[in-house]
Amino acid sequence: MSLLRSVHIFIFLLLSTINGEYHKEFLISETAKMDLMQLDNELIVNLERYAEKVEDKVAKLQRIVKELRQPLDAAKGIEEEYMGNPLHSFPLIRHMYQDWEILEEFMKQPVGEEQIDFLKKKLPELPWHADAEEASTAIFRMAETYGMKPGEMAEGFIDNVRFNSTLSALDCYEIAKMYFKWGYFKEALQWLINTKTRMKEEYSDVYEVLGMTRKDVALLQARCLIELDLKDEAKDVLLEQPDLAENATNLIDKFLARPYEAVDSSPSLSEDYKRLCRSSFLPRPSRLHCRYNTTTSPFLILAPLKMEEISLDPYIVLYHDILPVKDIDQLIILAEPRLKASEVIKENDSTVSSDRTALGTFLPFEGMNPSDEPLFDRLTQRMRDITGLKVEDRKHVNFIKYGFGAHYTSHYDFFNESNLETEGRGDRIASVIFYLNDAPFGGATVFPRLNIKVPAERGKVLFFYNLNGETHHVEPNTLHAACPVFYGIKWAMASWIHDWDQMFIQPIYREE
Structure with missing residues (x-):
């Protein structure tokens, strides 16, 4: 018991003195979690070696105790007669004069310093509070x-x-x-x-x-x-x-x-959000249709796209079998090394927030291999085919990886205000979300005000208008969220099309 307590106290003291800046996204990075498992194994092996060192010292002390106790056991009950023998008296005096001072030094000798140093070296790599x-x-x-x-x-x-x-x-x-x-x-x-x-x-x-x-x-x-x-x-x-x-x-x-004064800083989860995310949710049948879209771009006359109507007001549709597996794999290879904690725009600033727990990056990026550029040309053209809107060449996409418990709380994609995102481009008129893998355990996109749930399935693309197509007023019913992933990961990609880019192809209707 005392040994375990000592180890615990030692670890606690070391943890309290660490000021390192090294940090990984342990919650949502699979690589970081694999590294953490490897580190855990190394620390357990190190602790085993420490215990062996301690056990060696304990075993040696127990042998010493056994040796020193032998004369006392032999003298038990006949102490006076026993000590009358000079060959017993001398060993006792020599032992008491010499051995205990040496044993004091032996007891003070540190044990497992090498293992303690290893632990101290590895502590900065552990998760933070x-x-x-x-x-x-x-x-x-x-x-x-x-x-x-x-x-x-x-x-x-x-x-x-x-x-x-x-x-x-x-x-x-x-x-x-x-x-x-x-x-x-x-x-x-x-x-x-x-x-x-x-x-x-x-x-x-x-x-x-x-x-x-x-x-x-x-x-x-x-x-x-x-x-x-x-x-x-x-x-x-x-x-x-x-x-x-x-x-x-x-x-x-x-x-x-003294009643406990709780400070509730738990995530805010609406009842509609929770109801839609659960597997028990069954959507009501609608009169909307699945059909082949041949109208949003001339190319679709030759190669129509599979389109599923989700809502007409606001306009939300789902396309199937859009991205080939080869393109998806190439996108993941490009994005994964650049992933970092996703940010949201708040008060004219981009910052990491608990509202969105995921890793993300933007593609394409500066210095990218020219051989990868045709991929983004194809991606941009697909967005034009899907939306019928003006989309800039090699449109940037926000690549997102959702891991353990990762989600995006209920939010709008429009801003309805001036900020870094809208300056010179206008608000986000429409959103395009690509699903790059199957995420059967959570990860669905839900629209709480519309009672709509879109499971994340590879090759699907969700397209919806954030602004009214005629007036360009905001659509409050486009409030949406990403359900928590509770097993595996979810790969997704989002791109937003801006209002002012459409001024020559989509006239704005204003009353009076």
């Missing part, structure tokens, strides 16, 4: 979006899909603390119950070293019950815990005297 909070928030987002009870999620169920994985007691405890912090006491209580059922008695010393004891769980459980006005149940929880039973009444009084 913000990464852990973001991962917990992603769990919250998935649980709330897909309506999962704590027990179901802990057992590997998400949105009626069973995964061959479960959460540990430590995992459940961390999630419970997050729910409690935000004031979701009922849910926190359920996560704590799952924590208790997953705690294994033989690992109690391990849990303690890693920052969780049955006492900690019981205290938080009692606090949740008090906040839910279940005083008697809270007292029963404390009485069941031996080291809390004696002070159960005092603890209850303290909890009642």
Whole structure:
């Protein structure tokens, strides 16, 4: 126990002194997660070697203890007679004078310094506090979006899909603390119950070293019950815990005297958004049609595109089988090395936001190999064919990768204001979203005000107007969002077509 506690304290002290700037997107980068798994393996091997060094020293000390105890065991019960022998007296005096001073030096000798240095060197590569909070928030987002009870999620169920994985007691405890912090006491209580059922008695010393004891769980459980006005149940929880039973009444009084003031910074998820994202959502039949589009560009007369009408007001359509696999693979190869945390435009500035948890980059980019340019010529022409609008040559696209729990909260693509994006080009009249892979576990695009859900499937392209086609007023019903991905990844690509580019092909109707 003391050894484990010492290791824990040592790691904590090292963590508290790290000021490194090295950081990766652990939550949504598959490469970063693979690196993290490799690092975890290296640190476990290092810890094993440290334990072996400690065990070697402990074994040596135990042999010394056995050797030193032999004369005492031989003299037991006949001490005076035993010490009358000069061959016993001399060894005792020599031993007491010489051996303990040497043993003091041996006991102070550090153990496993090489392993400690290795750990210290690797600590800056570990996730930061913000990464852990973001991962917990992603769990919250998935649980709330897909309506999962704590027990179901802990057992590997998400949105009626069973995964061959479960959460540990430590995992459940961390999630419970997050729910409690935000004031979701009922849910926190359920996560704590799952924590208790997953705690294994033989690992109690391990849990303690890693920052969780049955006492900690019981205290938080009692606090949740008090906040839910279940005083008697809270007292029963404390009485069941031996080291809390004696002070159960005092603890209850303290909890009642100082109610917990929660600060709810949880993601805002509307009921319509959650309902649409779930697999249980079934769209109502409509009178809209699937047809071949031959009208938006002359080329389509020869090679019409498969078009599915989603909504006529506002205008939203879905095209099928647009991008070939070869082009998709080439786009991913170009984009992946350049991915970084996606940004959103707020208050005339582009910044990373919790509203959009994904990796992204813009293509094409400066210095790109000229052999890749025809790909973007084809992509631009496809957007012209799909939209019938004026699209600049080699139109920039925002390449996006959604990973674990990644989403984009409800938002508009139009701005209805002047900012960096609209200056000199006008507002975003239309949006084009390309889906580059199948994402069956979350990742759908939903329009909460229209009761519309578009699953992410490879080769599909979603096209919709953000501004009214006649008046160019904003379309508030185009509010849309990306559902959290809860398994695998989702590759997508978005491009926005601007208002002023259309002035010579799409006259604006103004009343009076």
